[in-house]
Amino acid sequence: MPVTSPPLGRRERNKQEKLGRIKAAAAELFAEHGVEDVTTQQIADKADIGTGTLFLYAKSKGELLLLVQNAHYAEALQRGRADAGAIEDPLDAVMAIVRPIVECNRTQIDNGRFYLREMVFGDPTEPHHNEALTIVAQTEEAIAAILGRNTMAAADAATKARIVSAIMFVAMAASVNAGLDVNTIVQEIRTQITLLIPR
Amino acid sequence: MPVTSPPLGRRERNKQEKLGRIKAAAAELFAEHGVEDVTTQQIADKADIGTGTLFLYAKSKGELLLLVQNAHYAEALQRGRADAGAIEDPLDAVMAIVRPIVECNRTQIDNGRFYLREMVFGDPTEPHHNEALTIVAQTEEAIAAILGRNTMAAADAATKARIVSAIMFVAMAASVNAGLDVNTIVQEIRTQITLLIPR
DNA sequence: ACTCAATACTGAGTCCAGTCAGTTACGGCC
């Protein structure tokens, strides 16, 4: 008994099935070769659809990456929130949110950086872009909630969460850091956040 | 009496002159229409050189923008440093560094955002990219110097300067802020920095 | 002045993301 009413015609079913094939094809190819080394043509072929059809489901290659990866980030946030709940110390709790996201981002460095690029510079009116921004907003809220557990004013907590977000972005995106592994990046982020959240 | 020895042959002179034409052509076209609405072909035509020649002087369109704009940012930093020197309060002094850079960045919003994108995601082995990173490093040093005027440890000052840098980047680059004017952005940055530099 | 290796230049050509005019499939209605 799905919440959505059952009158799904062949048309809607076809669309859903096609979307599924596109997601699967893109996910596999991106994971295997990296976004930059996959052409939209290859994705269309693998999903067994026409070139133009692909762009009915995602307006650009960047949107396609967001479509494929958003779920991973949402999951990472979920895990982080769960872990953070059990941690007293605010700094450690915030880092519990940060780490899974960095791990997710670094699963494949080029894809991770491309994802961030798309998020900041892509078209915010596109649905998958919007979903990505929502995840960021939720991440900031989770961090703000941790900071708010003390006596900190809610507005200040939100602003600090924003700063953490910026620190994370730059640490993960910068070309200079492209060669660093997860732990090194997490450490760099921690060093910065430490100055923001004195014990 | 230039420092570089005078034995400049015709070859070197031609190259310098060509580079000058390219810079001028790109600067004018970018300022008039915005990077995205100018083709490399137009630039080559205006500079009166072949299509391929352009890419001997800048490996990509992004590098071309850095080539043209780096000097503006260096100047903005210069101005900011001069202003900041006369200001006692650390927060105000830091903001004196920040403001001219934001102004420079917002002279033309799309170009400004493209510049930032190139800086973070472009090829750091390219010369103009490298110059841009140097300007950022100098900006961070200037900010660290201000923060170090108090009793703050040098390492902490440098780290906080880094954070300011990240805050600035995100504030200027985010699609969400694309519609905001200079003052609003400067204000947003100030709000965040205030939490980092308590009076 | 001549030769020639090295350097600089060139534009036709490649590659690829994204478009759009034309076609096909669906499903509501008789």
Place this chain on the structure above:
DNA sequence: GGCCGTAACTGACTGGACTCAGTATTGAGT
């Protein structure tokens, strides 16, 4: 079942960044 408006699909095509094999220029050596 047959008709038709609409939504979905398609792939040849476009535009633009960038390449590279071929050509021209330079200047050092003789």
